[in-house]
Amino acid sequence: MRRWLTASVLGYFLYGLFIYWYLFMTSDGALPQHLEGTPADPKTFMNGRELLLSEQYSKIKDFLFFVTAPFEWFLFLVMLITGLARKFQHWAEGTSRFFAVRTAIFWFWVSLVISTVSLPVEYISYYLSKSYHISTQTFPSWMKDQLIDFWTNYAIMVLIVGVLVFLIRKFHKRWWLAAWALSVPFSLFMMFLQPVVLDPLYNAFYPLKNKDLETKILEVAKRADIPAEHVYEVNMSEKTNSMNAYVTGIGSNSRIVLWDTTLEKLDEKEILFIMAHEMGHYVMKHIYIGIGGYLLLSFAGLFLVKQLMEWLISQRGKRLNIQSSGQLAAMPLFFLLIGVLSFASSPLTNAVSRMQEKSADMYAIEMTRDKESAVQTFQALSKSSLSRVNPPELVKQFRYTHPTMAERITYMDELVILENNK
Template sequence: MARKIGLYGIIGYFLYGLFFYWYLFHFTNTSLPFEYQGTVADPATFLNGRELMLSEEYSKIRNLLFFLSTPFEWLFYLFIMLLGLSTLFKGWSEQSSKYKFVQTSIYVAWLSLFAFIATTPLSYISYKLSKQYNISTQSFGGWMKDELIDFWVNFGMMVLIVCVLYWLINKSAKKWWLYAWLLTIPFSLFLMFVQPVVIDPLYNDFYPLKNKVLETKILDLADKANIPAEHVFEVDMAEKTNALNAYVTGIGSNSRIVLWDTTLNKLDDDEILFIMAHEMAHYVEKHIYIGIAGYLLMSLIGLYLTYKIMEWVISRYGSALKISSVKDIRSLPLFLMIISMLLFLSSPISNAVSRYQETRADSYAVEMTKDAEAGISTFQELTRAGLSQVNPPFLVKVFRYGHPTMLERITLLEDYQIEHRDD
């Protein structure tokens, strides 16, 4: 049975990869519909021939890597169970200590290490791709440093989560999913609160915006929107990427408005103010809190489904997967695999909600600044800097895009220009 499951897993992953290769490289047509050709949304009007070619090449390969990486994670967890590695990790952990917390930590350490080794080649390919197309400016040492920080941050959180999770499972085999969900509420809020001041600085240096004239303009804009902001932060990203970004992060007193220095270097003040107005819209329309509520709802459904699926899988395939019960720490790879699958399958819903919020934020920004031209030039520069497709394939948009496509974003602003031409 174990061999059959493993064979089906490999064949399924191979066919899945072939489908997306065919879909991305031979089936889809990313050219613009006739009615948009020659407009400001047409990349041929603001990208040169080489940039057009590179954006298509880069986007196709990057999208293929995205669609291959998540199911590869599922395959990894499947073989951790089928090959008995999960049993081996459990044995090593029990031999190392008599304390349950230490045993769990050691098990998680081995699982995390093997996952890191298995997924690093795909991560490296993605890094080399972005380097080849001049998106990434990061040295190999810098990239490896970030990967190791990721590993230790994820390991620390994983140990805490797994210890609590399996304590709940052992205490209540039928309701652990509900108790786990109740704990995700304060834990998620805590993470959002500490991320800007504890986690993010591990990767980059943050400091108050140096351009005080621009900061005054941004804070004036925030004041118009009744946003209690006192400082704008910039982050040193030029050593890592040529891409542009700005965002609002955190909640409560730890909320921050952050600009990448690449954005400051490549956009003028009007374009930056448009981006800031867009980010402020998320605060004004309470998108952060709506997002938290949506995440908690999806988490509740996801944990319940995980509970039901784990019970079914173990009852039917437990011997092949070498899992005796849900309480067994060896079921952790199954738990992680199911969670990953549910996140992937639910991403079209979360992305659709996010795209709606981002469209609202674009509309708010142009209404607030009355500067559609700055918005259009901003999105054109974002396309150029990130070598993005203006009109991506349908499945790419559905599974990858938390923002509207550049075609949709630029067209919205162009429509605003036409409607207010005589204002």
């Protein structure tokens, strides 16, 4: 056990050193020379202090992302090799004869350990955002969100864990296929619930106060054949200075949502461009493409997890303190493998997402015919979030679901040039 713990800690430490070296020693975020002085150059729309803060904040934020991504996997591994997961299972089994109650008790202890150990890391991220004036959220409000996260995630995970263990025990060879089949309606159900049940737990949503702007947004939606009757505003200024807008939900629960920070910091033309961009996702059915991609990846992922779990238990089950994949104590291993595979596949999913975001940008230009507002919007988004317009390649591949701001501004600017040349 000591050897495994030592190797795990050393591997995690060396990984952190590599990420630090990559982000702070080798990547300077410099623009290619041909972009200097163009609208994509942050020196043209940020002052010296904003440039410095953007560089500092982005590096620290990226570092935290990479070092915390495997942190939960590490905790799961520690639970397994120290026998803590097996002990939680014994406690649950000694409490009740009902499987549902045992599952709830077992996952409560797992969730409590992970949340408690992770809380300082979460606080560092919150403190960082607060220090750089990205977050405006008070500490009590932040703690309230942490508690909501804990209980909502716990409720969902108890259901998932219970169903998984039941399927593994009932369909020993084909449980992964049954789990995949059930994950499809479950994911769609959660997407349907999110805008009306989950999101309001964190923020207040209400119809857009600016009715003139709402009318113009709905006119764009009508031209795009989007059946929207209202635009919603959310009071994000209580928590952040960043800006955002999105279309969420599916079916009758679909919503067009604007953060109030976006309404405060952008003019009407820029807001209409953002809204047209979001509508582009709807028109081009990106949500259904995303669901299709999820089906393929989850099919392959669950099959791989099943194979890896069986191999690890047969080869290292004694060291991991589990005898079969149908134990509650084996669930940390399942979610460890899911986390690793999800992280490994993120460059692929992010690349697809970036293609969709670019096509949504192009759709927004077709709808608004206002490239100047598009460029100004991207510049404003960079300033408000203190994000680098040209991040290092590793950061882009693993973190960016959108094209970088340099890419977005550049292809907008080139589009202007091409049209002028015509």
